[in-house]
Amino acid sequence: MKYLEYKGYTGxxxxxxxxxxxxxxxxxxxxxISYEGETGKSLEVDFKEAIDVYLADCKAAGKAPxxxxxxSFNVRIPxxxxxxxxxxxxxxxxxxxxLVAEAIRSRVTKESA
Numbered sequence: 043m044k045y046l047e048y049k050g051y052t053g054x055x056x057x058x059x060x061x062x063x064x065x066x067x068x069x070x071x072x073x074x075i076s077y078e079g080e081t082g083k084s085l086e087v088d089f090k091e092a093i094d095v096y097l098a099d100c101k102a103a104g105k106a107p108x109x110x111x112x113x114s115f116n117v118r119i120p121x122x123x124x125x126x127x128x129x130x131x132x133x134x135x136x137x138x139x140x141l142v143a144e145a146i147r148s149r150v151t152k153e154s155a
Contacts, residue, residue: 045069046089049097051110053077053089068093070110117142 046053046066054066064085068075077092079085100107119127131141 046086048090048093051075051093055085068096068110071108073108 044055046055052069054069056065057063058065063078063080064082065076065078066085066089067077068089075092075096077085077088079088097107127141128138131138134141
């Protein structure tokens with residue numbers, strides 16, 4: 043397992059040899075939510091508790107919790123690559139968004155295999 047998952051949040055799993063401790067942080071947020079544990083199970087429990095505390099704090103403050111990985115992001119690429127991608131999308135009768143999504147899906151699938 044590379045990551046922890048809970049209520050739509052993803053957390054990293056790291057190891058500190060110096061402290062003999064597992065630790066991590068919730069990924070994809072502007073703020074920091076961290077957790078730790080001496081075992082994998084205790085790390086997972088602390089991760090879930092950290093998420094629950096964050097959600098409870100947001101509710102108590104009357105603010106919406108930050109959602110990681112919303113499905114949209116800005117990508118900066120050279121103008122020539124943008125042009126080639128846009129023309130390819132037109133030629134294949136698809137949107138630039140779909141072309142980019144498929145390219146990312148292909149790469150992620152290849153890396154995950």
